[in-house]
Amino acid sequence: MQKYIPVVVVKDVDEARKVFTALLKDGIPCAEVTFRTACAEDAIRLCASEFPQMEVGAGTVINAEQCKRAIAAGAKFIVSPGLSVEVAKVCKKKNIPYIPGCVTPTEIMQAISLGITTVKFFPANVYGGLSAIKALSAPFPQVTFVPTGGVDENNMEEFLAFPKIVAVGGSFFVKNALKKMED
Ligand code: 3PG
Numbered sequence: 001m002q003k004y005i006p007v008v009v010v011k012d013v014d015e016a017r018k019v020f021t022a023l024l025k026d027g028i029p030c031a032e033v034t035f036r037t038a039c040a041e042d043a044i045r046l047c048a049s050e051f052p053q054m055e056v057g058a059g060t061v062i063n064a065e066q067c068k069r070a071i072a073a074g075a076k077f078i079v080s081p082g083l084s085v086e087v088a089k090v091c092k093k094k095n096i097p098y099i100p101g102c103v104t105p106t107e108i109m110q111a112i113s114l115g116i117t118t119v120k121f122f123p124a125n126v127y128g129g130l131s132a133i134k135a136l137s138a139p140f141p142q143v144t145f146v147p148t149g150g151v152d153e154n155n156m157e158e159f160l161a162f163p164k165i166v167a168v169g170g171s172f173f174v175k176n177a178l179k180k181m182e183d
Contacts, residue, residue, distance in 0.1 A: 001077070001097070001118070001166060002030035002055055005146065006173035008043070009034050016043035018181075019174055020051045026177035032059035032079050032169060035066050041073045048074025064090050071096055079169075081122055083107055088114045099146055103127040108140050118144045118166060125150025130159055137164045 006023055008031045010016040016039065023031060031054060033043045040058065047056040057077035058070030064086040067078055071094050078091050083100035091098035092115065102108045102119040111119050121133055124147035128135075133145050147159050148169030153176065156168045 002028075003160065003167050004028050004173055005030055005032050005057075005079075005148070005167050005169035006177070007032050007034060007059060007148065007169055007171045008174055009036055009171065010039060010043055011037055012039050013042050013046050016046055017050070019178065020047050020054060022177035022181040023173065024051065024054065026173075026180055028173055028177065029053055030055045030057075032057045032077075033075075034059040035062070035070070036060050041069050044070060044073040044075050061087055063087065067091065079120055081120075083110055083114075083119075085110075085114065088116065103132070105136065105139065108136065108143055112140070112143070117142050118146065120169065121145045121147045122169075123149030124159075130162060133159075133165065134162065137162075 008019055033040050044056055047054055055076050058075040059079040061067050061078050061080050067087045067090045077097045079099045080087055081101045083102055088098050099118055099120050100111055101122045102111050144164050144166040146167045146169055151168045151170040152172045159165050159168050
């Protein structure tokens, strides 16, 4: 898994191409393309074919149907804002890593029962940030976290310094990479 997971929201494939180019130039070969816009599937397909050096995944995947479309388009990992059992089942069957959003002990226990031990902690800034992740790590030593939501260049190193945090996600990676490309 990549350490930096840019959350990508694009309106069309041209914008997607620009974002993937900027991320690669910035040394970040990863993109979580969110199913918040209609072009997500096409953007994933474009990334898989034109940017094979990138690890492309799908984000904001909230049902099995989206999950199947994302994987067919070339997604190498699937992310949800919460935990979906139907998405977990599709990913398991297709042998694709699934990172569900979990912020409570009950949700983490459900993830573990599905065989998942890396979860997205979202929105990290709202649900207690680093201190919440540290507290949750005590009863769940087998679990690793990907905080997302309110993570940015100012606090990501603090998150990553905690060993149970294996990656950070955020839209700021995209914003910064585009800005650098324009400068
Ligand atoms: C996500 O879906 O992970 C978030 O929208 C990203 O949050 P951010 O914009 O605060 O990085």
